[in-house]
Amino acid sequence: MSPLRLNKIGIGLIGLGTVGSGVVNVLRENKKLLSDRSGVELEIRRICVKDISKLRAVKVPRSFLCTDPELLLKDPSISIVVELAGGIHPAKEILQKALARGKYVVTANKALLAQESEVIWEAATRAGVEIGFEASVCGGIPIIQALKEGLVSNKISHFLGIVNGTCNYILSSMSSAGADFHAALKTAQKKGYAEKNPTLDIDGTDSAHKLAVLARLAFGAKIPFEKIHIEGIQKISAADIEYARELGYAIKLLAIGKRSARGLELRVHPTMLPLDHPLSHVHGVYNAVFVRGDRVDDLLFYGRGAGMYPTASAVVSDMIAIAKKIHAGGAKASAHPMPAVPTKICPMDETVCKYYLRFQVADKPGVLGRIAQTLGKNRISILSVHQKESRDAKSVPVIILTYEAKEKDLRKALSQIDHFPESCENTAVIRVEK
Ligand code: NDP
Ligand code: HSE
Numbered sequence: 001m002s003p004l005r006l007n008k009i010g011i012g013l014i015g016l017g018t019v020g021s022g023v024v025n026v027l028r029e030n031k032k033l034l035s036d037r038s039g040v041e042l043e044i045r046r047i048c049v050k051d052i053s054k055l056r057a058v059k060v061p062r063s064f065l066c067t068d069p070e071l072l073l074k075d076p077s078i079s080i081v082v083e084l085a086g087g088i089h090p091a092k093e094i095l096q097k098a099l100a101r102g103k104y105v106v107t108a109n110k111a112l113l114a115q116e117s118e119v120i121w122e123a124a125t126r127a128g129v130e131i132g133f134e135a136s137v138c139g140g141i142p143i144i145q146a147l148k149e150g151l152v153s154n155k156i157s158h159f160l161g162i163v164n165g166t167c168n169y170i171l172s173s174m175s176s177a178g179a180d181f182h183a184a185l186k187t188a189q190k191k192g193y194a195e196k197n198p199t200l201d202i203d204g205t206d207s208a209h210k211l212a213v214l215a216r217l218a219f220g221a222k223i224p225f226e227k228i229h230i231e232g233i234q235k236i237s238a239a240d241i242e243y244a245r246e247l248g249y250a251i252k253l254l255a256i257g258k259r260s261a262r263g264l265e266l267r268v269h270p271t272m273l274p275l276d277h278p279l280s281h282v283h284g285v286y287n288a289v290f291v292r293g294d295r296v297d298d299l300l301f302y303g304r305g306a307g308m309y310p311t312a313s314a315v316v317s318d319m320i321a322i323a324k325k326i327h328a329g330g331a332k333a334s335a336h337p338m339p340a341v342p343t344k345i346c347p348m349d350e351t352v353c354k355y356y357l358r359f360q361v362a363d364k365p366g367v368l369g370r371i372a373q374t375l376g377k378n379r380i381s382i383l384s385v386h387q388k389e390s391r392d393a394k395s396v397p398v399i400i401l402t403y404e405a406k407e408k409d410l411r412k413a414l415s416q417i418d419h420f421p422e423s424c425e426n427t428a429v430i431r432v433e434k
Helices: 018-029 031-038 091-100 110-115 117-127 143-150 165-176 181-190 205-219 238-246 308-327 367-377 407-417
Strands: 008-014 041-048 080-083 104-107 156-162 249-260 263-274 286-293 297-304 352-361 382-387 396-402 423-432
Touching (some): 008 308, 018 031, 018 041, 018 308, 031 308, 091 104, 091 110, 091 117, 104 308, 110 117, 143 286, 156 205, 165 181, 165 238, 165 249, 205 263, 238 249, 238 352, 238 423, 352 407, 367 396, 367 407, 407 423
Parallel strands (some): 008 041
Antiparallel strands (some): 156 286, 352 396, 352 423, 382 396
């Protein structure tokens, strides 16, 4: 056997869509570069898809394709199973089987890692097999590697991340090109950024999946997915984007993980950031994560957060790292790279924020006074008030920026104000971060 043959590592791919096609192309087009740098050669031996007859963006020998994952799992020449199908089922069952059979796993499936985290890590621990998941968060940005290794000597106090390329693309298009929400979403889908079900992007769920993966690494805490507060960008209007800009802010969908005196804050919601904040300058499909560590201070990770090649870049980096370990004798991993200690999660009601509030009210004397009085009674202090021109003749937008207030108090105040006879629609609420 030639030495080159010895270094070949068999790959089984599950999924040949946007990311899977990118991986095939990277392995093909950068074959020499990859083997020169790693001393191993990754060889795809089988690809499992849903529909074998589908026309594909990438050409692969028909004999590689199958619809039964069992064919990959029982093939002893396949050492690494790369799951790029997405969703919880059957990805979960396939990966459990792969791990139980001692296959190494690489996945971009943040939904699975967030919602079935313990099941997957227990299966990996039982099997003593490593999982690579760099591609699950922020496409091409090596943020997982950074949190796992580069920042291991730091206690992370918080991170703020723009972690969904689709939402950032939509918000950027709405704010710079005045694009319509639905048209911008369509373009993001065409470019391969959106999830198969784009509601997961828009309603904040995808960002919450990524928040769960990042928070586990950053804080060494098990993250019960249902404890993450999730709001998406569905209610963000072009008017709010414009008013925010006039006040000196950009609106971004943020995933926030923060240690506070009240526990670990885990929240995804549209957020107003001062225009001079570095995250305000992250546009289009780009993602960025701002991290503060106690030794390193502030860091900013920035790059393309979705799409074929940035994501394939992250997948292939995991494949190479694992293949090198296999080649070196199969160093086994036994658990999640970050051990978890019991940690209190702060309930959303207890979080403290500044708020942007847009009241859409009838233009009558005394309304502003009643709003201010109700906020005050609920311990919410006003920072500034701005009345804008009416856009619909029936109501007038009144914008109030508050000082820091408790979420519970704000909710109580708004439940009263939204019932005023002068209130024409529910108050728009956007949290403000520094
Ligand atoms: P696509 O929808 O483009 O591709 C999914 C692929 O999986 C298709 O080839 C499909 O087969 C195959 N597939 C689906 N269900 C099954 C099944 N039950 N058995 C076998 N094959 C199946 O998705 P993406 O490539 O965009 O995403 C893949 C994963 O990567 C997801 O977890 C996603 O969240 C994640 N991800 C995506 C990013 C992106 O920018 N697109 C970025 C980061 C992560 P067929 O082609 O026959 O329909
Ligand atoms: N749909 C995701 C996004 C893909 O738009 O960010 C990358 O995880």
